[in-house]
Amino acid sequence: MFTDGIIIESPISQASIDEERRCITLLIIFVHIIAPVISGCAVAYYTYWLSKRNK
Structure with a gap:
């Protein structure tokens, strides 16, 4: 928040x-x-599945 050039940090x-x-x-x-x-x-x-599928 800005108030007259001063930055105020809120807990939120x-x-x-x-x-x-x-x-x-x-x-x-x-x-x-x-x-x-x-x-x-x-x-x-996927590599394992391809190798098992081709055998």
Whole structure:
């Protein structure tokens, strides 16, 4: 909030900043760790399925 050029931080805005940081952290963890693991498992299973199907 702005009052005569002075920025006033409310507890609500601080809580939303903390939530935003937590959300960004979880998003980074998902994008860089969980998604590659899931897609790697999918590719490995598909490769296994193809090798069993051709025999």
